[in-house]
Amino acid sequence: MKISELRREYHSRICSEVVRIRKDKEKGDYPNSADSGNKSSINIAWGLFNRLACTPNYERVSEQTAGGLFEKITKDFIENAFTLLYHLRPGKWHYTTKQTAISHFVQYEHLSYLRAIIQKDKDLSSILGGDYIVKPDIVITRAPVSDEEINSKGEVVSRQDNSAILNPLREYNHKKIHPILHASISCKWTIRSDRSQNTRTEALNLIRHRKGHLPHIVAVIGEPLPTRIATLALGTGDLDCVYHFALDELKEAIIEIDNQDQLDMLLRMIEGKRLRDISDLPFDLAT
Numbered sequence: 001m002k003i004s005e006l007r008r009e010y011h012s013r014i015c016s017e018v019v020r021i022r023k024d025k026e027k028g029d030y031p032n033s034a035d036s037g038n039k040s041s042i043n044i045a046w047g048l049f050n051r052l053a054c055t056p057n058y059e060r061v062s063e064q065t066a067g068g069l070f071e072k073i074t075k076d077f078i079e080n081a082f083t084l085l086y087h088l089r090p091g092k093w094h095y096t097t098k099q100t101a102i103s104h105f106v107q108y109e110h111l112s113y114l115r116a117i118i119q120k121d122k123d124l125s126s127i128l129g130g131d132y133i134v135k136p137d138i139v140i141t142r143a144p145v146s147d148e149e150i151n152s153k154g155e156v157v158s159r160q161d162n163s164a165i166l167n168p169l170r171e172y173n174h175k176k177i178h179p180i181l182h183a184s185i186s187c188k189w190t191i192r193s194d195r196s197q198n199t200r201t202e203a204l205n206l207i208r209h210r211k212g213h214l215p216h217i218v219a220v221i222g223e224p225l226p227t228r229i230a231t232l233a234l235g236t237g238d239l240d241c242v243y244h245f246a247l248d249e250l251k252e253a254i255i256e257i258d259n260q261d262q263l264d265m266l267l268r269m270i271e272g273k274r275l276r277d278i279s280d281l282p283f284d285l286a287t
Contacts, residue, residue, distance in 0.1 A: 003081055003279050010077040010278065011246060014222070015054035018069045018189065020061045032066060033190055033222050040259055044224040047253025048246055063190075071097045071187040074220050074245070074278075075138045078185070081282035082140070089286040092143035094179065099135040105181035106144075106168040107212040134202045137187040140216075140285065141179035144171040168212060183216035183285055188232075191223040196231040203238040216240055216285055220278060224250065226265040233274040241284065242269075247277035 020032045034045035079095040103111040150156050157164050165173055184206055186199045203217045220243045223229050233242040244250055254263045269275035
């Protein structure tokens with residue numbers, strides 16, 4: 001199966017499970033990814049709706065439910081697409097939306113010890129708080145590998161010597177096996193200023209508190225308005241990149257309504273390598 005086919009299936013599921021039409025007596029109906037107080041947001045959201053061939057569904061779905069469904073569907077797409085690239089990035093991969101605390105992963109397992117100490121000391125708790133324990137929306141982890149797998153094409157390691165005994169990839173080196181965090185993915189069906197700041201804060205915590213290599217830190221969004229996307233995508237140093245669930249369709253929708261300001265912002269993010277399509281994400285995860 002091609003990535004483009006998985007992308008179409010992904011959009012079909014989002015249309016049927018996430019997208020809903022909301023009614024407004026004054027402003028008219030609008031898709032639930034739009035900001036009802038912003039005309040451009042509504043027009044672009046309708047453009048996306050039409051290009052993805054969504055069917056109008058007026059059944060009420062809360063923002064929290066829509067967000068949870070968007071996470072689950074996005075996780076399924078990433079898992080299926082990344083599996084197609086297994087020959088480029090082999091390993092025992094696991095994908096989940098259970099919002100597991102990062103202290104369960106090898107780069108951050110020391111945070112469990114830190115949290116236990118802080119919980120016993122009220123003064124320390126008031127100083128440090130607990131915001132460093134991030135729970136990503138989607139995580140991709142890799143299991144450490146056995147010596148048998150490492151030596152499958154010839155002897156590379158031996159338990160009779162002291163070589164390669166500190167790295168986390170080798171299962172033999174773990175007293176207690178912790179998976180390796182490969183990617184932390186934030187999922188946002190819509191973006192408001194507070195949500196973008198939360199995503200950045202989580203990313204900075206992942207960067208600052210790691211012991212070992214940094215996992216991929218990305219965001220997947222459904223937000224229709226480029227100026228809102230920019231609050232998350234512009235700048236460097238925290239997120240690797242932001243991925244829109246339907247970037248090509250978003251660009252076409254903005255061109256159709258002839259909103260030059262929004263188009264300029266969109267092109268700025270794309271050309272600046274800060275915004276990509278969801279179909280690019282599996283390949284970036286394979287690097």
